[in-house]
Structure formats: C-alpha cells, structure tokens
Amino acid sequence: MTIDKSSIVDIDVKSPQTPIARLILAHGAGEGKEHPFMQEMASHLVAGGIEVVLFNFPYMQQMKETGKRRPPDKADKLLAHFAEVITHITENIHSSLPTFVGGKSMGGRMASMLYQEHDEIQGAMVFGYPFHPPGKPEKTRIAHMPTLTKPMLIIQGERDTFGTEQEVLNYTLPASIDCVFLADGDHSFKPRKASGKTQHEHMVYAAKLCVDFISRLI
Known part of the structure; x- marks a missing residue:
C-alpha cells in the first residue's frame, strides 16, 4: 500500500x-x-501481528530520483518530516491502533528524539x-536520553x-530504556561465522523482542 500526498510521499504500509x-x-x-x-525486519514484525509503516526521508527521496548520493538533512528537518508522517498515519490509517515509532541507526535516533x-x-x-560515530567514542549522542520517561527498546550488536x-x-541511561545485545552482532546485527550465529537468526x-515489548505495553 502506497500513500501519495503533496507533503507526505514514499510511504509503504505493511499490515x-x-x-x-x-x-x-x-x-x-x-x-x-x-x-x-528494513524489508526483512518489516516482514518478521508483520508475521508477529504488527503493522509496519516504512517511509523515506526527503533527502532519500531525492537520492532515488537523481541517482546521486547525498548526506542526510539536518536533524530538525528529519524530525519535522517524521512528525508529519506520524500525524498522517495516525489520523488516516487504522487510527485506533496503538502506535510506536522506531528506526534503524539514524532513523532510530530520530525516533528517540521525538517519541516523548x-x-x-x-x-x-x-x-x-x-551512540557515537565509529572511532569517536567521546562524541556521544545521548544528551537527550536522561529526560526520557516513555519505554524504549534498543537492540544492539555486541x-x-x-x-x-x-x-x-x-553509559548512565534512564530506567525507561532497555538495551538488549545480540551475540557478536555488528551494526546490522551480522555476526562472524565463528560465533555460530547468523544475521537471520x-x-x-x-x-520477537519488539513484538514482546509492544505486547507488554498494550
């Protein structure tokens, strides 16, 4: 299902x-x-009974249109678009569904900055x-986290x-944040062969962690 609206485009709803x-x-x-x-995670979540809304930020839409890579927009623009997507989805599609936000890496950071x-x-x-740029552990991206009181689940490769x-x-993170670590996983959860684990697993x-997290809260 694809929604096309003047200010909200490139959205897929998998339900x-x-x-x-x-x-x-x-x-x-x-x-x-x-x-x-993104596609595999959405598939697993849908199998667990979760409706998943995927969307592209404006800069990614431009990359698709031009075929030229470009850096992400500033956080304020990303957050504004994310908020527009939330409003559009919650007002127009299955409006009564309990709603959560999330994301992969940067998208997850944006979710953590607006969900409260x-x-x-x-x-x-x-x-x-x-949490920080690779190789620069001193440049942390957690300044907003101490103020978070709503539940958040972070799934991180070890x-x-x-x-x-x-x-x-x-790190000193609030009790509202639960971190789960995947054995030998990298930034995309891919482990080394010697670990005996697989990215698919x-x-x-x-x-499953997400479905359980959601089920506890609703």
Whole structure:
C-alpha cells in the first residue's frame, strides 16, 4: 500500500490481517526503506501481528530520483518530516491502533528524539542506536536520553562500532530504556561465522523482542 500526498510521499504500509499495533519505522542514514534490512525486519514484525509503516526521508527521496548520493538533512528537518508522517498515519490509517515509532541507526535516533513529545506514541524501538560515530567514542549522542520517561527498546550488536556492549553498559541511561545485545552482532546485527550465529537468526529474535515489548505495553 502506497500513500501519495503533496507533503507526505514514499510511504509503504505493511499490515497483517488483524494487527495488534503499529510501528512507524525510519531508515538509516545511507539506505532507504527499500534496504534488505528494513524489508526483512518489516516482514518478521508483520508475521508477529504488527503493522509496519516504512517511509523515506526527503533527502532519500531525492537520492532515488537523481541517482546521486547525498548526506542526510539536518536533524530538525528529519524530525519535522517524521512528525508529519506520524500525524498522517495516525489520523488516516487504522487510527485506533496503538502506535510506536522506531528506526534503524539514524532513523532510530530520530525516533528517540521525538517519541516523548507525541501523546499518541506509546514507545520506541531502535535497531542499532548510533551512540557515537565509529572511532569517536567521546562524541556521544545521548544528551537527550536522561529526560526520557516513555519505554524504549534498543537492540544492539555486541560489537557495533557505533556503540559496543561494553561502551553502552558504561553509559548512565534512564530506567525507561532497555538495551538488549545480540551475540557478536555488528551494526546490522551480522555476526562472524565463528560465533555460530547468523544475521537471520538475530533479525528474527530482534523482531520477537519488539513484538514482546509492544505486547507488554498494550
């Protein structure tokens, strides 16, 4: 299902026959909603009874149209678009569904920066939070987190270069944030062969964690 509106375009809604809740899911900095990670995660979530809304930020829409790569827009523009998507979806599609937001990496960070301000949003989920740029652990992106009181689930690979398990456990995060670490996973949950795990297994487990998280809250 694709929605085309003057200010809200490039949105896909993937829904099970009888959804129990909705997750509006934002993409990472370098790839849009079409990326295999986004599509596979959406598929697993739908199988768990969650309606998933995927969308592309405006800069990603321009990349698709021109075929030329460009950096993400500033946070304020990303947040404004994310908020417009939330309003459009909650007012027009299955409006009574309990609604959550989330995202992959940058998209998850944006979700964490806006969900507290939206009464209609019950919680947030992040797949690979970018706690800091790779190789720059001193430049953390957690200044807003101490004020968060709504539930948030962060699913992180143990060796994620944007925040390893050891690094994240040393942060002082509020009790509202629950972090789960995937064995030997990288920023996209991919483990090394020697770990005995697979990315697919981690994706399935991450989706189950999200469904359980949502089920507890609704």
